[in-house]
């Protein structure tokens with residue numbers, strides 16, 4: 001060990017001492033310090049962790065995690081964390097770089113570990129755009145980071161894109177979101193075994209609530225004709241579509257990083273005319289001007305706001321369960337045709353118990 005190394009270690013040690021001097025207040029608070037990349041995960045952690053956790057979300061409610069640039073404060077939040085939770089599947093590629101760049105060496109939960117990912121192609125073929133058309137001009141600020149990461153899925157032909165071959169928006173299907181909750185539960189137990197029983201009980205309770213909301217969503221979406229298509233800001237609803245129905249098209253791809261080119265907008269206008277597109281929806285965290293422009297060009301109505309990649313700052317959609325319920329209700333209110341069930345419903349696996357869903361719906365309607 002060289003003197004130079006010792007000297008550098010001791011100056012770091014001194015910095016550590018000064019940080020320790022600020023600790024008494026923190027030590028009084030023995031809650032598990034959890035940092036999540038975005039707001040939906042933060043709500044899940046709060047539900048499972050309850051009174052035993054303090055949760056910090058790096059991307060706030062109504063924020064866009066695809067294009068987020070971490071701040072020095074985010075690195076400090078990470079350095080003070082006991083547990084870090086992020087989505088994975090390159091939803092927030094900056095998060096893995098932030099973890100690598102910070103001194104954080106604690107547990108990391110990848111919420112999508114163990115889900116069944118949808119491949120990009122599975123819901124891209126029918127859309128009037130190609131993701132190869134994305135511009136890269138917005139990436140200059142983090143070009144230096146690209147040298148450091150090594151995601152195999154991050155193929156060269158997509159250089160600069162923050163998505164891989166798999167759709168990261170798995171929380172939009174509650175069956176997949178159950179896996180998120182299990183991963184979060186296990187992460188909290190690993191970080192704080194003393195409260196393992198509480199985390200298990202909280203997770204069980206939360207999973208039951210999720211099952212109920214899942215049934216409500218199915219009942220609402222079942223009243224929408226199966227051939228219905230809608231347009232949202234970006235491809236954030238592939239899992240929702242796969243689980244519940246409704247075809248979602250968008251002017252851009254799986255990430256929000258690029259503006260749609262003129263060519264892809266023109267292609268989308270053609271698709272709107274060919275397919276059974278009934279309405280446009282804003283997303284809470286993406287630029288609304290694209291949807292507004294499409295509404296002007298096509299005469300289609302903008303039928304509301306869907307919560308895609310972030311919770312609302314306040315109100316019904318400020319929790320994950322509330323957000324999912326809100327989205328289904330908004331889609332239902334714009335697109336439902338009660339009594340359509342006799343036809344066009346064959347592709348829903350749950351069509352055999354439609355009468356039960358109708359009954360549920362009357363109980364849950366607002």
Ligand SMILES: [Zn+2]
Nearest residue numbers: 236254255309
């Ligand atoms: Zn997204």
